[in-house]
Amino acid sequence: MELREKIIQAAEQVMRAKGLARTTTKEIARIAGCSEGSLYNHFQSKEDLFLQVLKGILPTFVAALMKLSQRQGIGTVQDNLEDAAIAALAYFHQSLPTSASIFSDPDLLAHHREGLHERNEGPHRANELVAAYLRSEQLQGRVRADVDPRAAADLLLGACFQHVFIRQFSAEDESKEAQAGYAKQVISTLMQGLLPGAE
Amino acid sequence: MELREKIIQAAEQVMRAKGLARTTTKEIARIAGCSEGSLYNHFQSKEDLFLQVLKGILPTFVAALMKLSQRQGIGTVQDNLEDAAIAALAYFHQSLPTSASIFSDPDLLAHHREGLHERNEGPHRANELVAAYLRSEQLQGRVRADVDPRAAADLLLGACFQHVFIRQFSAEDESKEAQAGYAKQVISTLMQGLLPGAE
Amino acid sequence: MELREKIIQAAEQVMRAKGLARTTTKEIARIAGCSEGSLYNHFQSKEDLFLQVLKGILPTFVAALMKLSQRQGIGTVQDNLEDAAIAALAYFHQSLPTSASIFSDPDLLAHHREGLHERNEGPHRANELVAAYLRSEQLQGRVRADVDPRAAADLLLGACFQHVFIRQFSAEDESKEAQAGYAKQVISTLMQGLLPGAE
Amino acid sequence: MELREKIIQAAEQVMRAKGLARTTTKEIARIAGCSEGSLYNHFQSKEDLFLQVLKGILPTFVAALMKLSQRQGIGTVQDNLEDAAIAALAYFHQSLPTSASIFSDPDLLAHHREGLHERNEGPHRANELVAAYLRSEQLQGRVRADVDPRAAADLLLGACFQHVFIRQFSAEDESKEAQAGYAKQVISTLMQGLLPGAE
DNA sequence: TATGAATGAGTCTTCATTCAT
DNA sequence: GATGAATGAAGACTCATTCAT
Numbered sequence: 001m002e003l004r005e006k007i008i009q010a011a012e013q014v015m016r017a018k019g020l021a022r023t024t025t026k027e028i029a030r031i032a033g034c035s036e037g038s039l040y041n042h043f044q045s046k047e048d049l050f051l052q053v054l055k056g057i058l059p060t061f062v063a064a065l066m067k068l069s070q071r072q073g074i075g076t077v078q079d080n081l082e083d084a085a086i087a088a089l090a091y092f093h094q095s096l097p098t099s100a101s102i103f104s105d106p107d108l109l110a111h112h113r114e115g116l117h118e119r120n121e122g123p124h125r126a127n128e129l130v131a132a133y134l135r136s137e138q139l140q141g142r143v144r145a146d147v148d149p150r151a152a153a154d155l156l157l158g159a160c161f162q163h164v165f166i167r168q169f170s171a172e173d174e175s176k177e178a179q180a181g182y183a184k185q186v187i188s189t190l191m192q193g194l195l196p197g198a199e
Numbered sequence: 200m201e202l203r204e205k206i207i208q209a210a211e212q213v214m215r216a217k218g219l220a221r222t223t224t225k226e227i228a229r230i231a232g233c234s235e236g237s238l239y240n241h242f243q244s245k246e247d248l249f250l251q252v253l254k255g256i257l258p259t260f261v262a263a264l265m266k267l268s269q270r271q272g273i274g275t276v277q278d279n280l281e282d283a284a285i286a287a288l289a290y291f292h293q294s295l296p297t298s299a300s301i302f303s304d305p306d307l308l309a310h311h312r313e314g315l316h317e318r319n320e321g322p323h324r325a326n327e328l329v330a331a332y333l334r335s336e337q338l339q340g341r342v343r344a345d346v347d348p349r350a351a352a353d354l355l356l357g358a359c360f361q362h363v364f365i366r367q368f369s370a371e372d373e374s375k376e377a378q379a380g381y382a383k384q385v386i387s388t389l390m391q392g393l394l395p396g397a398e
Numbered sequence: 399m400e401l402r403e404k405i406i407q408a409a410e411q412v413m414r415a416k417g418l419a420r421t422t423t424k425e426i427a428r429i430a431g432c433s434e435g436s437l438y439n440h441f442q443s444k445e446d447l448f449l450q451v452l453k454g455i456l457p458t459f460v461a462a463l464m465k466l467s468q469r470q471g472i473g474t475v476q477d478n479l480e481d482a483a484i485a486a487l488a489y490f491h492q493s494l495p496t497s498a499s500i501f502s503d504p505d506l507l508a509h510h511r512e513g514l515h516e517r518n519e520g521p522h523r524a525n526e527l528v529a530a531y532l533r534s535e536q537l538q539g540r541v542r543a544d545v546d547p548r549a550a551a552d553l554l555l556g557a558c559f560q561h562v563f564i565r566q567f568s569a570e571d572e573s574k575e576a577q578a579g580y581a582k583q584v585i586s587t588l589m590q591g592l593l594p595g596a597e
Numbered sequence: 598m599e600l601r602e603k604i605i606q607a608a609e610q611v612m613r614a615k616g617l618a619r620t621t622t623k624e625i626a627r628i629a630g631c632s633e634g635s636l637y638n639h640f641q642s643k644e645d646l647f648l649q650v651l652k653g654i655l656p657t658f659v660a661a662l663m664k665l666s667q668r669q670g671i672g673t674v675q676d677n678l679e680d681a682a683i684a685a686l687a688y689f690h691q692s693l694p695t696s697a698s699i700f701s702d703p704d705l706l707a708h709h710r711e712g713l714h715e716r717n718e719g720p721h722r723a724n725e726l727v728a729a730y731l732r733s734e735q736l737q738g739r740v741r742a743d744v745d746p747r748a749a750a751d752l753l754l755g756a757c758f759q760h761v762f763i764r765q766f767s768a769e770d771e772s773k774e775a776q777a778g779y780a781k782q783v784i785s786t787l788m789q790g791l792l793p794g795a796e
Numbered sequence: 797t798a799t800g801a802a803t804g805a806g807t808c809t810t811c812a813t814t815c816a817t
Numbered sequence: 818g819a820t821g822a823a824t825g826a827a828g829a830c831t832c833a834t835t836c837a838t
Binding site: 124127 | 305359387
């Protein structure tokens with residue numbers, strides 16, 4: 001593997017293990033198996049390296065959600081959303097500590113934002129994809145027509161996001177099964193709504 | 200005002216303005232209008248000071264949600280949830296950068312967690328309060344009986360939480376009116392559900 | 399007891415327990431049971447306090463050796479020297495860490511020296527007292543006439559001094575009995591000399 | 598010369614000139630002609646640096662005493678001891694302020710002790726060497742057979758040690774000649790003993 | 797005289813970055 | 818490109834001393 005890539009992965013690993021604040025060039029170099037000097041042959045600065053790490057985080061999730069659009073009209077809406085929610089929980093689980101960390105350094109956040117903007121990326125993209133899926137299901141009559149797809153997407157992904165945030169905050173781990181159970185529960189609630197119907 | 204309190208407020212202000220990573224004892228002292236040494240007459244360490252700041256953040260929100268429980272059976276469920284959502288958006292808006300920052304320092308997070316645990320606090324408390332409110336409305340038949348109150352609370356607060364997270368990530372400010380509009384939209388979606396009913 | 403005296407004893411205690419370098423005004427005040435500010439009502443500075451502590455150390459030993467001069471011609475020379483050596487070992491045992499510490503701060507040492515000079519004191523005084531005793535025993539023919547009393551005193555007290563120094567350096571404690579045994583051994587050697595005589 | 602060595606010598610120099618308590622990393626770096634940061638490229642901490650300095654002190658003396666063992670049976674015992682005493686006086690003269698200083702910091706002393714123990718060193722080693730020499734002279738009949746060699750060595754080196762201690766305490770310098778004279782006097786006294794013989 | 801909060805100079809240490817090899 | 822010793826700016830923290838009460 002290219003040293004450059006090795007360094008990025010080392011940085012990511014250290015950030016996850018020690019937190020942004022305690023991620024030093026020395027430690028990154030140690031994990032990457034190279035000298036501190038080498039870092040500067042591949043990246044302009046420590047911040048530049050961080051930005052490259054951050055750049056690589058979102059795409060995996062967006063890619064996962066892309067599949068969702070291909071499921072319109074297939075299977076049940078509930079099952080499709082469940083797959084999406086499970087992917088979201090997994091993605092948030094591994095990316096949240098790093099993403100949240102950025103708030104500790106507004107400069108880094110600002111520069112990251114610029115990069116996202118240039119590439120037309122950002123955390124909202126995931127919500128848009130889910131909303132797009134729901135919109136297409138609406139066209140097929142599998143989702144209420146008078147519902148705001150983006151609001152629905154926000155409810156679903158928001159619940160997953162905060163769920164992970166709270167668990168990580170509390171250092172409580174959760175099994176894959178428990179995660180799936182949570183997704184099911186939340187989606188079921190979202191599907192039926194709160195209003196007492198003519199049940 | 201007591202110097203101790205002044206220091207906490209100064210620390211909070213600097214944390215919000217510069218981020219946890221760039222919050223120095225020197226700057227805190229400058230804003231508090233005292234010497235760096237004085238910080239250590241009131242707090243054991245910089246981390247201790249941070250913990251005191253963090254300690255003061257959640258209670259305001261929990262207090263706000265307490266009012267919600269007194270609204271059971273009064274007004275419409277939708278309106279009551281809207282008040283809660285607006286309070287949540289406001290609270291997340293000001294606390295999220297700081298809360299998220301903590302992930303950059305796992306030690307700080309761990310110690311904060313200990314404090315929360317001792318005081319039986321934590322971010323989940325807000326969700327529990329909303330869930331409790333919904334449960335009592337269920338008893339009055341104003342919310343579907345077969346709905347999981349906690350899942351519903353998670354959907355609502357999760358949406359608000361992630362909404363703020365994304366906006367802050369993107370540095371997009373939002374007016375009070377826009378926030379209220381968002382709350383309304385999301386709640387309406389949550390109330391009716393996604394299932395195409397016998398409309 | 400006067401607070402002034404309490405402070406001196408507290409300082410002495412802390413110096414012995416934590417070493418000169420780690421003896422802080424805060425700790426002294428804590429042990430003395432008063433505020434840090436109080437220290438400065440009784441002493442001009444921390445150094446001044448140290449000097450007062452140091453001032454009190456030597457006299458106890460000199461007083462002990464004074465008795466020696468009253469023993470001339472009484473008992474055996476060997477026994478008298480043994481009493482002196484035992485007193486020396488005990489005195490060095492408790493004073494050496496503090497005395498040695500002073501070398502870490504030449505300013506303190508210089509000021510202490512001035513004080514000693516004004517009071518005509520100093521560590522050599524002990525050796526002079528033992529030498530004086532030997533001189534008087536020489537007059538009575540109980541010690542070789544052609545021996546240099548001061549050199550003999552230096553040998554005896556020097557051995558005791560270094561013995562304690564080495565033991566404290568090595569953190570080896572020694573029972574009273576072992577100390578007495580050491581004194582006896584050293585004195586016996588000193589008495590008979592190294593030269594192979596006409597034995 | 599290697600920077601590491603330069604730093605050790607600088608530290609030693611500053612310790613002698615200003616005392617352990619006033620030896621700062623800033624001053625060491627200034628004398629060594631490097632930045633403070635460089636200190637930490639070669640030593641883990643200031644204490645670590647001190648330990649390395651201390652480590653280098655004793656060996657020179659032990660090496661000097663090694664020669665003594667080769668003199669058994671050669672020249673006069675008196676002359677051989679005189680050489681040893683002169684070496685001891687010179688060694689104590691330069692090492693005592695530093696050695697004594699350690700008592701001001703029990704932690705430093707403890708760590709130094711550990712190092713000495715691992716290397717099987719310590720201040721007692723010098724006395725053992727002199728004792729070993731005397732023992733071999735005993736075998737040749739050049740020293741009384743019924744004398745305790747270690748006690749004799751303690752008397753001699755103890756006298757030298759305390760002599761230097763007192764002089765440094767009093768800030769009295771002593772010429773090489775005066776030192777030699779002192780050695781001669783003390784040895785002569787030790788050789789003949791105090792007991793009034795059948796003179 | 798006793799207090800103890802406030803001080804600020806000074807200390808050790810860290811760490812991103814540079815550069816000669 | 819790779820290295821790693823050297824850097825120096827910046828940081829958190831300590832502590833003797835002061836002073837208003």
